[in-house]
Amino acid sequence: MIILLLQQMLNGLQLGSVYALIALGYTMVYGILRLINFAHGDIFMISCYFGFFAACAFLSKGLPTWLAFIATMMVSMLLTALVAVLIERVAYKPLRYAPKVSAVITALGIGLFLENFTLATLGPTPRGMPALLPNVNYRLGPLSMSSVQILIIIISIVLMFLLDRVVQKTMTGMAMRAVSYDKTTASVMGVPVDKIISITFAIGSAVAGAGGVLYSLAYPIINPYMGVRIGWWAFIAAVIGGIGNVRGAMLGAYILAFVEVFTPMVLPSSTYRDFVAFTVLLIVLVVRPTGLMGRVTAQKV
Amino acid sequence: MxxxxxxxxxxxxxxxxxxxxxxxxxxxxxxxxxxxxxxxxxxxxxxxxxxxxxxxxxxxxxxxxxxxxxxxxxxxxxxIARTFQTIRLFRDLTVLDNVRLGHFAQARYGIRDALMRSAKFRDEEKRIKDKALELLEAFNLTRYAYVPAKALPYGEQRRLEIARALSSNxxxxxxxxxxxxxxxxxxxxxxxxxxxxxxxxxxxxxxxxxxxxxxxxxxxxxxxxxxxxxxxxxxxxxxxxxxxxxxxxxxxxxx
Amino acid sequence: MGPKSRITLVLVLLGFALCIFIERSGLLSAYILQISMYVGINIILTLSLNLVNGYMGEFSVGHAGFMAIGAYVSSIITVRVFHNQMGPLVFPLAVIVAGIVAAATSFVVAFPSFRTRGDYLAIVTLAFNMIVKSVLENIDALGGPRGFMGMSRLTNLANVYAWCLITIYVVRNFVYSNFGRAVLSIREDEVASNLVSVNTRQMKIMVFLIASFFAGVAGGLFAHVMQFINPRSFAIQKSTDILVMVYLGGIGSIFGSVLGATVYTVLLELLRPLGVWRWVVGPIMLVVLMICRPTGIMGLKELSGLIPREEQVLKEKEGADVVTASD
CATH class of the missing domain: 3.40.50.300 (P-loop containing nucleotide triphosphate hydrolases)
Known part of the structure; x- marks a missing residue:
């Protein structure tokens, strides 16, 4: 029992790391624009395809797998960031001062567009991601873990750590936080608001792009609808942690991943996992309306 | 007392x-x-x-x-009624509706009357509207009755806020x-x-x-x-x- | 009864006659008949969601959850309780019960709305939708993920039409009353609303009750057109569809909702020959609409015929010195 528990915790850690990478994109965009970017899950899906095509190309050129892995990560992160910035410029920017619902509806529309455009051009057949990482199984007593699993956890944590540093310590990060508090004041203080917003989209999506490659290495089936479920879960993670809060998103992601891996152990079937996850979400929101780490804003009268 | x-x-x-x-x-x-x-x-x-x-x-x-x-x-x-330090009118509602809202608690008809448009509903609505118009008259705002509150000049907005406060009696x-x-x-x-x-x-x-x-x-x-x-x-x-x-x-x- | 209401009554009755005639005569193909019923059901859904999102200014993204409850409840009544007997007699009752049960569940959303607004309430409604779907998927007695079938086709044009009219009538009478004004004031400024004596909690409960009742009704009608339902038909995508219709037509407008539901439903059918590309073109059109006209087709305006007489601005009657919005 203990062993199963530990094993599942390891799986939870792996899944949580990927969720966290995606949840970061939701939370960063929300932090800066107060916009729930419902297209983010589909941006993640796109990044998996980028990763898939890049990996195939690099491998067919005869690159060693570790080199191909690094190159694939780079390409996927870069292209995903580009797509996201393009979406921001074309679809969201014109709506920055429109009623907020228009922007949310637009985000939903963009998500549908990405899904169906992929479906229409690449077809519904799932693609299998080629193996880029050496898959060795280590046994630690009765516990087994694969090298892929360990790498995913390590790479994700390193990425999150770097991102946290960027937001907390660099000029760009400071500008992001300034824009998130007050766009007008930030722009008066000389912060190039448009540029900072684009950078936020770029970073958030690049991280999701890394998440996409890692995810498809662990669960190597890529299809146009994969972004829907994972996107929602990452989104719940961001909200549970307190949307807009980078560290909260990471916390939420791990909580949710544990919910997902432990649900089948407690309840009769894994089909209850949505139910459990959303119930957790509902309870968190009722008890702490702005999430576990979200700041509570007082009402001004 | x-x-x-x-x-x-x-x-x-x-x-x-x-x-x-x-x-x-x-x-x-x-x-x-x-x-x-x-x-x-x-x-x-x-x-x-x-x-x-x-x-x-x-x-x-x-x-x-x-x-x-x-x-x-x-x-x-x-x-008890109040006004606000910074004006808090219902900006997109008409001046008349702003004042009618103050009567919310006094309207003596229920949801069923409203949905069925009963006689009670019609009488009460008329009474509320008349009272609201009376208040607007007293505050010299009658001519703006059907304008959204946000379109009023500053001084009139301040007056309207007091009128709205008074409408709850x-x-x-x-x-x-x-x-x-x-x-x-x-x-x-x-x-x-x-x-x-x-x-x-x-x-x-x-x-x-x-x-x-x-x-x-x-x-x-x-x-x-x-x-x-x-x-x-x-x-x-x-x-x-x-x-x-x-x-x-x-x-x-x-x- | 004034001349205007008499004309309305005649039109309503003519509409009924037309519905029955069309269905009996087979003048329209089964396909077009089906689309017309979808239009009607979508009008009910759109208008009821407009009450929450348009008039009250909340952002509910879980309307399909209420619809699901209505669909399943009504189907259980007609299939399991009455074994498809006395269909035409039982059906209206089943639909009403479906609405009531859906309304009863709306407290799950209404109570959090006392403390939470905006994005967070939106997420609560989303969670509600997902939970409903997930629960239905896990009840084997209702078919689980495979769905529930065995309903006869009890929905017809006449009863869709009737429910459409009831929805429009109720929403209009609600909106143009003390309660409606109170709901609008919540959209504008909830704190101020409370401070001019509006019981905002009571109003929120009322709005969610009415909205979810009609969503439940729409679900009941939908189940008995399709004759087959499964939890996936009421996923978040369905809620998104309804949202799109609301904002396409224009928030805070009854006629806007009628228009939005009709245009969207018909347009999607017209785009059917595009195959997969239909869902590529559709979202692009939506995004373009949001950028060019964020307030939807009607843009907060109402068709004057739907505004009660006593609420219309009568320049002549109030005297020449009345300033109107267009000045």
Missing amino acids: SLLQIEGLTHFFGGLKAVSDFNLELANGEVVGLIGPNGAGKTTVFNLITGVYKPSRGRIRFDGHDLVGLQSCQIISMG PKLLLLDEPAAGMNPREIDELLERIAWLKDEFHLTIFLIEHQMRVVMGICERIAVLDFGETIAVGAPLEIQTDPRVLEAYLGKEVS
């Missing part, structure tokens, strides 16, 4: 004491002023009376009822800086209007103001707050010469 009794009213924001042990009684028909420097906790007192915040300690009694713990709408329906009116942004001529008008309001609607008035001219002009009694503490209560002349008040307003070197 006192209409409003506030005893030991205290409120914290986080660790910050916004109002500390505030005591005041308002007799029926009185006009009382609440003054003090910026951030002294004046608006917080209003927010505590009207149930926007729940006091950390203290009692508020109005007309024999305990107000602490009630929802704002219940407090308002008991006969209050006994006690709380005015939060009614003279903010007004020029001397407009202030004279306002003073006349408040005096008229008091007699016409049999009101007790509690008002926050920055401008000494307004307060000295109409208030029978004045309470002074500084950093949440009540530093003086008394008649305007006493207040004007109270050294602690001068200190709060002008700084230490004067005293």
Whole structure:
């Protein structure tokens, strides 16, 4: 029992790391624009395809797998960031001062567009991601873990750590936080608001792009609808942690991943996992309306 | 007989004491002023009376009822109405609808009457509309009845806010800086209007103001707050010469 | 009864006659008949969601959850309780019960709305939708993820039409009353609304009750057109569809909702020959609409025929000195 528990915790850690990478994109965009970017899950899906095509190309050129892995990560992160910035410029920017619902509806529309455009051009057949990482199984007593699993956890944590540093310590990060508090004041203080917003989209999506490659290495089936479920879960993670809060998103992601891996152990079937996850979400929101780490804003009268 | 009794009213924001042990009684028909420097906790007192915040300690009694713990709408329906420091009209609703909303608690028809358009509904709606139009007439706003509130000039918006407050038939009116942004001529008008309001609607008035001219002009009694503490209560002349008040307003070197 | 209401009554009755005639005569193909019923059902859904999102200014993204409850409840009544007997007699009752049960569940959303607004309430409604779907997927007695079938086709044009009219009538009468004004004031400024004596909690409960009742009704009608339902038909995508219709037509407008539901439903059918590309073109059109006209087709305006007489601005009657919005 203990062993199963530990094993599942390891799986939870792996899944949580990927969720966290995606949840970061939701939370960063929300932090800066107060916009729930419902297209983010589909941006993640796109990044998996980028990763898939890049990996195939690099491998067919005869690159060693570790080199191909690094190159694939780079390409996927870069292209995903580009797509996201393009979406921001074309679809969201014109709506920055429109009623907020228009922007949310637009985000939903963009998500549908990405899904169906992929479906229409690449077809519904799932693609299998080629193996880029050496898959060795280590046994630690009765516990087994694969090298892929360990790498995913390590790479994700390193990425999150770097991102946290960027937001907390660099000029760009400071500008992001300034824009998130007050766009007008930030722009008066000389912060190039448009540029900072684009950078936020770029970073958030690049991280999701890394998440996409890692995810498809662990669960190597890529299809146009994969972004829907994972996107929602990452989104719940961001909200549970307190949307807009980078560290909260990471916390939420791990909580949710544990919910997902432990649900089948407690309840009769894994089909209850949505139910459990959303119930957790509902309870968190009722008890702490702005999430576990979200700041509570007082009402001004 | 006192209409409003506030005893030991205290409120914290986080660790910050916004109002500390505030005591005041308002007799029926009185006009009382609440003054003090910026951030002294004046608006917080209003927010505590009207149930926007729940006091950390203290009692508020109005007309024999305990107000602490009630929802704002219940407090308002008991006969307290207020205006806001920065205008808070329903900007996209018409002027008429703004005033009609104040009648919400008095409408004597239920949801079934509204959905079936019963005779009761029609009578009540007519009564409410007539009363609202009457109020608009009294405030010289009739010609704007069907305009969205946001389209009104500033002075008219201020007037409309008072009209809307009166539509809920209050006994006690709380005015939060009614003279903010007004020029001397407009202030004279306002003073006349408040005096008229008091007699016409049999009101007790509690008002926050920055401008000494307004307060000295109409208030029978004045309470002074500084950093949440009540530093003086008394008649305007006493207040004007109270050294602690001068200190709060002008700084230490004067005293 | 004034001349205007008499004309309305005649039109309503003519509409009924037309519905029955069309269905009996077989003048329209089964396909077009089906689309017409979808239009009607979508009008009910759109209008009821407009009450929450348009008039009250909340952002509910879980309307399909209520619809799901209505669909399943009504189907259980007609299939399991009455074994498809006395269909035409039982059906109206089943639909009403479906609405009531859906309305009863709306407290799950209404109570959090006291404390939470905006994005967070949106997420609560989303969670509600997901939970409903997930629960239905896990009840084997209702078919689980495979779905529930065996309903006869009890929905017809006449009863869709009737429910459409009831929805429009109720929403209009609600909106143009003390309650409606109160709901609008919540959209504008909830704190101020409370401070002019509006019982905002009561109003929120009322709005969610009405909205979810009609969503439940729409679900009941939908189940008995399709004759087969499964939890996936009421996923978040369905809620998104309804949202799109609301904002396409224009928030805070009854006619806007009618228009939005009709245009969207018909347009999607017209785009059917595009195959997969239909869902590529559709979202692009939506995004373009949001950028060019964020307030939807009607843009907060109402068709004057839907505004009660006593609420219309009569310049002549009020005298020449009345300033109107167009000045």
